Amino acid sequence: MKGVQYAVGDIVRMKKKHPCGSDAWEITRVGMDFGLKCVGCGRWVMIPRVKFEKAVREIIQQKSAE
Numbered sequence: 001m002k003g004v005q006y007a008v009g010d011i012v013r014m015k016k017k018h019p020c021g022s023d024a025w026e027i028t029r030v031g032m033d034f035g036l037k038c039v040g041c042g043r044w045v046m047i048p049r050v051k052f053e054k055a056v057r058e059i060i061q062q063k064s065a066e
Contacts, residue, residue, distance in 0.1 A: 006030055009063030011039065012056050018043065024060055 006012070010027045017023045022040025029035030034052040037044045047055075 004059070006034070006059075007063050010059055011061040013058050013060050014055050015057055016055065 008027055012025055014023050018038050020041040022038055024039040025036040028037050032049055033046045035046050
Protein backbone atom coordinates (compact mmCIF):
# COMPACT_ATOMS: atom_id res chain seq x y z
CA MET A 1 0.00 0.00 0.00
CA LYS A 2 2.57 2.54 -1.12
CA GLY A 3 1.62 6.18 -1.09
CA VAL A 4 -0.94 5.74 1.68
CA GLN A 5 -0.81 8.17 4.59
CA TYR A 6 -0.88 6.49 7.99
CA ALA A 7 -1.82 8.39 11.14
CA VAL A 8 -1.62 7.76 14.86
CA GLY A 9 -4.86 6.08 15.92
CA ASP A 10 -5.43 4.14 12.67
CA ILE A 11 -6.17 0.41 13.00
CA VAL A 12 -4.42 -1.74 10.36
CA ARG A 13 -4.55 -5.43 9.41
CA MET A 14 -1.16 -7.12 9.00
CA LYS A 15 -0.27 -10.13 6.83
CA LYS A 16 0.85 -12.31 9.75
CA LYS A 17 -1.10 -12.87 12.95
CA HIS A 18 0.33 -12.04 16.36
CA PRO A 19 0.83 -15.09 18.62
CA CYS A 20 -2.30 -14.03 20.57
CA GLY A 21 -4.34 -14.65 17.37
CA SER A 22 -5.10 -11.05 16.41
CA ASP A 23 -3.97 -9.50 13.11
CA ALA A 24 -5.23 -5.98 13.95
CA TRP A 25 -2.82 -3.32 15.22
CA GLU A 26 -3.29 0.29 16.34
CA ILE A 27 -0.64 2.76 15.15
CA THR A 28 0.81 4.64 18.14
CA ARG A 29 3.83 6.29 16.47
CA VAL A 30 4.61 7.30 12.87
CA GLY A 31 8.04 8.16 11.45
CA MET A 32 11.09 6.19 10.37
CA ASP A 33 9.85 3.55 12.82
CA PHE A 34 6.23 2.67 13.51
CA GLY A 35 4.91 2.03 17.00
CA LEU A 36 2.15 -0.57 16.99
CA LYS A 37 -0.15 -1.84 19.75
CA CYS A 38 -1.84 -5.23 19.31
CA VAL A 39 -5.62 -4.84 19.51
CA GLY A 40 -5.94 -8.39 20.90
CA CYS A 41 -3.51 -8.42 23.84
CA GLY A 42 -2.13 -4.87 24.11
CA ARG A 43 1.50 -5.78 23.32
CA TRP A 44 3.47 -2.77 22.01
CA VAL A 45 6.23 -3.12 19.38
CA MET A 46 8.27 -0.88 17.10
CA ILE A 47 9.17 -1.85 13.55
CA PRO A 48 10.99 0.00 10.75
CA ARG A 49 8.83 1.82 8.18
CA VAL A 50 10.01 -0.40 5.29
CA LYS A 51 9.04 -3.60 7.13
CA PHE A 52 5.70 -2.08 8.19
CA GLU A 53 4.78 -1.03 4.64
CA LYS A 54 5.53 -4.53 3.32
CA ALA A 55 3.53 -6.24 6.09
CA VAL A 56 0.35 -4.14 6.13
CA ARG A 57 -2.67 -5.43 4.19
CA GLU A 58 -5.33 -2.79 4.76
CA ILE A 59 -6.51 0.03 6.97
CA ILE A 60 -9.45 -1.33 8.98
CA GLN A 61 -10.39 1.93 10.68
CA GLN A 62 -9.01 5.41 10.10
CA LYS A 63 -8.79 7.98 12.84
CA SER A 64 -11.69 10.39 12.48
CA ALA A 65 -10.86 13.69 10.79
CA GLU A 66 -10.52 16.54 13.26
